[in-house]
Amino acid sequence: MTRRRQIYEGKAKILYEGPEPGTIIQYFKDDATAFNNQKKGTINGKGVLNNRISEHIYTRLGHIGIPHHFIRRLNMREQLVRQVEIVPIEVIIRNVAAGTLAKRLGLEEGTPLPRALVEYCYKDDALGDPLVGEDHIECFGWASNEEMRDITEMAFRINDFMCGLFSAINIRLVDFKLEFGRVWENEYPRLLLADEISPDGCRLWDMESDEKLDKDRFRRDLGGEVEAYQEVARRFGLLPEGAENEVLDLEQHRKKRGK
The missing domain is CATH 3.30.200.20 (Phosphorylase Kinase; domain 1)
Structure with a gap:
């Protein structure tokens, strides 16, 4: 091409x-x-x-x-x-305590969460993609309340499906990030899942050994990426x-x- x-x-x-x-x-x-x-x-x-x-x-x-x-x-x-048009919010879905969540809350890494947890980060590399709440998102106009309802509902649905998808190949979906974008149809925005879903943006552990099958191998100098x-x-x-x-x-x- x-x-x-x-x-x-x-x-x-x-x-x-x-x-x-x-x-x-x-x-x-x-x-x-x-x-x-x-x-x-x-x-x-x-x-x-x-x-x-x-x-x-x-x-x-x-x-x-x-x-x-x-x-x-x-x-x-x-x-x-x-x-x-990318919505400037990273959506993080967590099923197991790991990474920054474990550090912030003093949780032992690998602890299953009582239910799937969703977090939002403002996409800005210079600021380190800070954690934000839905009030921040509404206040600064990054997405409407209706859009956030749709994004959150879609995120949980994706998580339910992907947990089963990975479980079928003996991999535990620990957490992952999603991004969404808008397309305009007849002057109305429609949300689409965007970016990528891969081991770069997911924590994936073997269900039997807990071996890491994702970018944490690079982050933590484990080798074998x-x-x-x-x-x-x-x-x-x-x-x-x-x-x-x-x-x-x-x-x-x-x-x-x-x-």
Whole structure:
């Protein structure tokens, strides 16, 4: 595909203008960051795996009626998505105490929560994506009360479905983040699930060993990041046994060509 004009580059993806109005090409990078971009590195092949995993999850969510921006995967690293106006709120759904929640409240990591918990963060890297409440969101006009009701309802529904989706492959969905965007139809906004859902934005633990299969391996210097992402893809049936070497070979060929 002919490379198009770059619109935006983030920590994990690059966005290019799409082939048709209202579309965007989303390119998945191998760059890895943590702690508000203070730690940086590379996980070779991560972008390829996240592209496939996110495609799989969005497709399954579409089957249960969750509206989303994903249209189709274009190649190993790119997918075509609808262009949306991003709501500047990260929605975090937690099923088990881990990460910042465990630290803030003095909880032992791994403690199951009495029920799924939703938190909101204001999307601003310079401020460290601070935790905010629904009053902040309404006060500053980041989203309407009606939109927040829809977002929260959708988030819990996605969580219910994804807990079952991961449980079926023996993975515990500890927590994950979602982003939403607006598309305008006849002057009325409609909310779509946006961004990606992958081991970059989910905490995923093996249900038997509690082995971490997500970006915490990078955050905590555990090593084995590529193998963890590959394991998630393999359990979903997206990476047949032995195919990981084929992926790496294709990646090396791509780099030699200077794509």
